Amino acid sequence: xxxxxxxxxxxxxxxxxxxxxxxxxxxxxxxxxxxxxxxxxxxxxxxxxxxxxxxxxxxxxxxxxxxxxxxxxxxxxxxxxxxxxxxxxxxxxxxxxxxxxxxxxxxxxxxxxxxxxxxxxxxxxxxxxxxxxxxxxxxxxxxxxxxxxxxxxxxxxxxxxxxxxxxxxxxxxxxxxxxxxxxxxxxxxxxxxxxxxxxxxxxxxxxxxxxxxxxxxxxxxxxxxxxxxxxxxxxxxxxxxxxxxxxxxxxxxxxxxxxxxxxxxxxxxxxxxx
Numbered sequence: 001x002x003x004x005x006x007x008x009x010x011x012x013x014x015x016x017x018x019x020x021x022x023x024x025x026x027x028x029x030x031x032x033x034x035x036x037x038x039x040x041x042x043x044x045x046x047x048x049x050x051x052x053x054x055x056x057x058x059x060x061x062x063x064x065x066x067x068x069x070x071x072x073x074x075x076x077x078x079x080x081x082x083x084x085x086x087x088x089x090x091x092x093x094x095x096x097x098x099x100x101x102x103x104x105x106x107x108x109x110x111x112x113x114x115x116x117x118x119x120x121x122x123x124x125x126x127x128x129x130x131x132x133x134x135x136x137x138x139x140x141x142x143x144x145x146x147x148x149x150x151x152x153x154x155x156x157x158x159x160x161x162x163x164x165x166x167x168x169x170x171x172x173x174x175x176x177x178x179x180x181x182x183x184x185x186x187x188x189x190x191x192x193x194x195x196x197x198x199x200x201x202x203x204x205x206x207x208x209x210x211x212x213x214x215x216x217x218x219x220x221x222x223x224x225x226x227x228x229x230x231x232x233x234x235x236x237x238x239x240x241x242x243x244x245x246x247x248x249x250x251x252x253x254x255x256x257x258x259x260x261x262x263x264x265x266x267x268x269x270x271x272x273x274x
Contacts, residue, residue, distance in 0.1 A: 004030050005207070009214040012182065019181045022092065022112045025105075028188055029091035031207045041093050048075070049116035060136045063119050068149040071113065075099060077106055079146035089193045103130040104188055106145035112187075122178035125187060126157055126171070128164030133178060142176075186215050193225075202232040220249050226257065236270050 008027045011020060022045055026038040049055075052070040057063045059117055071077045080089050080100040088094035095101035095109060107123055107130050114121040120135040124142065131152060133140045142152040144160065152160070154171065161169050179187075181221040189212045196205040212222045227242030243263050 002113075004034075005210055005214065008211055010142075011207075012185070014214055016180045016182055021108065021181045021184065023031065024181070024185050024190060024200060025092040025108055026187065028192070028211065029093045030191065031204055031211075032087050032091050032254060033093060036093055041096055045112050046116060048109075048113045052113065054113075054117040054119065060119060062119060064114075064134050064141065067110070067114055068143070069117055072145075072148040077101070077109060077145070078148065079103065079106065085195050085198075087192060087195050090195070102191065103144070103146040104184065104191065105217055107132045108188075108235075110143070110145045110149065123184050124176055125179040125183060126175055127161050127169055129157075129160045130187070131157065131160070133176070145165060178245050181194060182215055185218075186212060189215065197225075200232070202229045205229045206233065220246060220272065224255075236266060236273075240266055240270070 004027065008024065011024045011027060022042055023038060026036065026041050030036045030038075048071070050068055053068040054063045054070060057066060076099045078100060079097075080086065080102065083089075084102060088098065089100060089102040090105060092105055092108060095105045101109070104123070110132055111121045111123060115135070122133050122135075124131045124133050129144075129146070131142055131144050133142055135141075142154075142264075143158065144150045144152050146158075150156075158168070158171050159175075161171065189208050193205060193208040193212070196202075196208060206226065209222050209226045209229060212219055213226070223242050224246040227239045227246065230236075230239030230242065233239075240263060243259055243266075246253075247259060247263070250256065253259075
């Protein structure tokens, strides 16, 4: 296990309430930027909180509105609709540097700066589009950080999901429940994995999958995909071992027979190399 993966696993080895979300997200960014210095970006979040002036209002609603105005109007944080699948949009360090991101990383900025000024903001993992819910007294206010912190109704959320997925989805009440910090990190990693997989960047794909499994060892499909990444990188023995583990744990999986066929061919090829 490399040092950065060990550090990531150690950070995630705490109860969710104590998990340092910003630090963990910056450790994910190290996949794209090896050797990234994390502490300066944590200080950047502190500085945003200090400069926002959002601690001053007495009530939560005015603090929230001040925070929205500061981050999205004055600081210019915005969604990168022009190059949505740029991996930098999934890296908190780049989002802080460039003021560009995707829904989940912009939500993370709002959540982390909000926490520093006393505004309780939780992530809401809607299908295809991540938003946040801010606690204002007894009410929960929905916002869309990708679109300038726009206030949302449930119908507005349904429209966002429709645009993201290209189909209508019935948004049941459980979909509006706050997600855990660990779930946020897993979703961020899933986004990066998709980007690197499509680019056939197998080294970074492997790094993402290792972190996904550190976050949740029960993600058996990631074991299968790690096997694929390893074989693409020429590490056939470890790759085939992962495929065998997947088939042992999921013998009736829909892709099991196709994977068994791949495994047989790969074993023949490996034997020929010996």
